[in-house]
Amino acid sequence: NAGVTQTPKFQVLKTGQSMTLQCAQDMNHNSMYWYRQDPGMGLRLIYYSASEGTTDKGEVPNGYNVSRLNKREFSLRLESAAPSQTSVYFCASMTTGANSPLHFGNGTRLTVT
């Protein structure tokens, strides 16, 4: 059972470079989410997609863009990376229904120098 798969696992960027973080889920979930987690802190929501074809901003969207490519895939793009975006990025998915749990991937650890 793959669940939520994130690629890459690790990435180092120079300031100003761009990259796309990939996320795919095989559970036929409608909703998908991108979070960031800074050292010693909880998760903060960047963007989410309630269903295929829709995306909305979360708590900390500045500097990011997302694409819900299809029901399985939800990508996060950094157009011009900044050191403040050094973090661990988690993708999650969830089916509809009251109290259905979030399923998380194992994260992408991004360092921007």
Add this chain to the structure above:
Amino acid sequence: DAKTTQPNSMESNEEEPVHLPCNHSTISGTDYIHWYRQLPSQGPEYVIHGLTSNVNNRMASLAIAEDRKSSTLILHRATLRDAAVYYCILRALQGSARQLTFGSGTQLTVLP
């Protein structure tokens, strides 16, 4: 959004029960109490949730105070693999995960 308060850290001895507390004094009548845990270098994983009654599953038990202003996650026999950060979260009945607020949680250390 209603917030939760948890101790920053707790320690437990292996094979002993662990009681992880959570205060949520501003909880509304339709908020469910969810618990997730995050093992080192992994994403969070769902543990358990409840509304009013105590709940049990294969991972843990959830004890909810009668006034619902606090709850306790109970690990009946802690193992070294239970060392993780535990998050207590409130979720509205019809709310999406957009409304989930992950605080800094409780870091549980299990001593051999």
